[in-house]
Amino acid sequence: MTGPEHPYFYLDGCATAPLRESVISCMIRAQQESWGNPSSLHRIGCDAAESLERARLSISNSLGADRSDILFCSGATESAHLALIGLAKTQSPGRLVISSVEHPAVAAAAQQLVACGWTIEEWPVDAFGKIQMEHLDRLLQAPTKIVSLIWGQSEVGTLQPIQVVGEACRSKRIPFHTDATQVLSQGCPNWNELPVDLLTASAHKCGGPRGIGLLLFRQEIAERIQPLFAGGEQENGLRAGTECPVLAQGMAAAFRDIASCQANQIELSGSGIASVRDALLALLCQNDAIRLNGHPTERLPHHLSMLVSDRHGQPMSGRALVRALDREGIAASSGSACSSGRDSDSPILKAMGVDPLWRRSGLRLSLGYWINPATLTEINDRIQNAIDRMNHNLA
Ligand SMILES: Cc1ncc(COP(=O)(O)O)c(C=O)c1O
Structure with missing residues (x-):
C-alpha cells in the first residue's frame, strides 16, 4: 500500500521522531x-x-x-x-x-x-x-x-x-x-x-x-x-x-x-511548525466530528489533540481510529504512546474533566521537521476517509 505514489505519513513524533x-x-x-x-x-x-x-x-x-x-x-x-x-x-x-x-x-x-x-x-x-x-x-x-x-x-x-x-x-x-x-x-x-x-x-x-x-x-x-x-x-x-x-x-x-x-528561523522549526500544524487543524475542523482538545493557543507547536465523534454524535473509539488511519497510510496515536497499547481510561483527560464516554475518543497527531506542508491536503483526505470508513462500519 505504501510507496512513492502512496507514501506513509508519520504523524506520531511525540511518541518518537525519525532520526535526523x-x-x-x-x-x-x-x-x-x-x-x-x-x-x-x-x-x-x-x-x-x-x-x-x-x-x-x-x-x-x-x-x-x-x-x-x-x-x-x-x-x-x-x-x-x-x-x-x-x-x-x-x-x-x-x-x-x-x-x-x-x-x-x-x-x-x-x-x-x-x-x-x-x-x-x-x-x-x-x-x-x-x-x-x-x-x-x-x-x-x-x-x-x-x-x-x-x-x-x-x-x-x-x-x-x-x-x-x-x-x-x-x-x-x-x-x-x-x-x-x-x-x-x-x-x-x-x-x-x-x-x-x-x-x-x-x-x-x-x-x-x-x-x-x-x-x-x-x-x-x-x-x-x-x-x-x-x-x-x-x-x-x-x-x-x-x-x-x-x-x-x-x-x-x-x-x-x-x-x-x-x-536561522528555518521553516519547520518553532513557530514554523506551528503554522503547518494550524493549517492542518483548519482542514480537519471543516469536519464537525473533529474538535480540538487541550489549550487552543498555549500548546506545543507540533501537537494536535482532538476528540472525534461518529455520525451519531457519539464518541468514536480513538484506538479503532488509529488502526483505521494506519490502513490509510497514516501513523497517529490515540493518546500518549505509553498508554496507547492499553484500553484504559486516560488520567489526563479525566483530570481535565472530560466526560468518561469521551475519554476514549482521543486522537493525537504530532508533526515534525520531516513533514512536507504540501502534503497536508492529502493527509486530511486520508483522515476523513478513515472516519468515513468507521462510520460506514457503524451503519
Ligand atoms: C512528557 C514525557 N515525559 C517522559 C517521557 C518518557 O520518555 P523516555 O521514553 O525517554 O523514557 C515521555 C515519552 O513519551 C514524555 O512524552
Whole structure:
C-alpha cells in the first residue's frame, strides 16, 4: 500500500521522531571512532571519553548550560526518577507537588516516594489542561519540599506556565523540576534564563537516538541528589553504568540541528511548525466530528489533540481510529504512546474533566521537521476517509 505514489505519513513524533540525517552520520562516525569504554585508561577508552565530553560540551552550547550541568542517562523516564527520588532521598519526607497531568514517568516516580513517607499533592488543572493558578500560594507552603511540573503535556499538548511557577519556587527556595521532554523537540531554551533547578529531556523525541536522555541540574543541587543505582562512579558518581558516547553524540547532533533551525528561523522549526500544524487543524475542523482538545493557543507547536465523534454524535473509539488511519497510510496515536497499547481510561483527560464516554475518543497527531506542508491536503483526505470508513462500519 505504501510507496512513492502512496507514501506513509508519520504523524506520531511525540511518541518518537525519525532520526535526523545529521544524527545518523554523526553516530556512524562515533561508532567507528569512539566505541571503547570511556572509563578505560588506554587510548581506545580515552578516545571514547573525549567523544563523550565533546557531546556534553556541544549539548551545553545548544542549551546555554555549563558542561557540568549535564548528566547523561537512559531517557526521560530515568531522568525524572533521578530528579525526584534522588533529591527526595537526601531530605526528610515532606510534600511533593506534581500536576494532575504529568507523564507516567513523573507520576510513577512520585508514587514511589509515598512508601518513604512523602505525601503527593496533585495540582488541579482546568478544562484545557492548564494548572489552576489560584492554588499557587497554598501549594508552595510547608510542607512542600519539591515541585515538578510537565512543561508541554504529551497527550493534549498544553503548555504550563513554568516561568511563573519556577520563579515562585525560587523565591521560596523550593527545588523545581520540569519534564521538558516534548518541549525540547521544538526548540532549545536557554538554561541560564530558566527559573528551573532540574530539567528532564530525551533524545528520541528530538530526532536523536532512543536509549539516551539527560538531566540538567544546577550545581547547588548536585550534592543534594543521591544516585538511583550503585556500582560505578560514572557521571560524577550520580549515575552508575557505562556511558555510551555514540548515543551522546547522536543526542548532541539532534540538539545542534534544533538550535540552528531556531537560530536561522528555518521553516519547520518553532513557530514554523506551528503554522503547518494550524493549517492542518483548519482542514480537519471543516469536519464537525473533529474538535480540538487541550489549550487552543498555549500548546506545543507540533501537537494536535482532538476528540472525534461518529455520525451519531457519539464518541468514536480513538484506538479503532488509529488502526483505521494506519490502513490509510497514516501513523497517529490515540493518546500518549505509553498508554496507547492499553484500553484504559486516560488520567489526563479525566483530570481535565472530560466526560468518561469521551475519554476514549482521543486522537493525537504530532508533526515534525520531516513533514512536507504540501502534503497536508492529502493527509486530511486520508483522515476523513478513515472516519468515513468507521462510520460506514457503524451503519
Ligand atoms: C512528557 C514525557 N515525559 C517522559 C517521557 C518518557 O520518555 P523516555 O521514553 O525517554 O523514557 C515521555 C515519552 O513519551 C514524555 O512524552
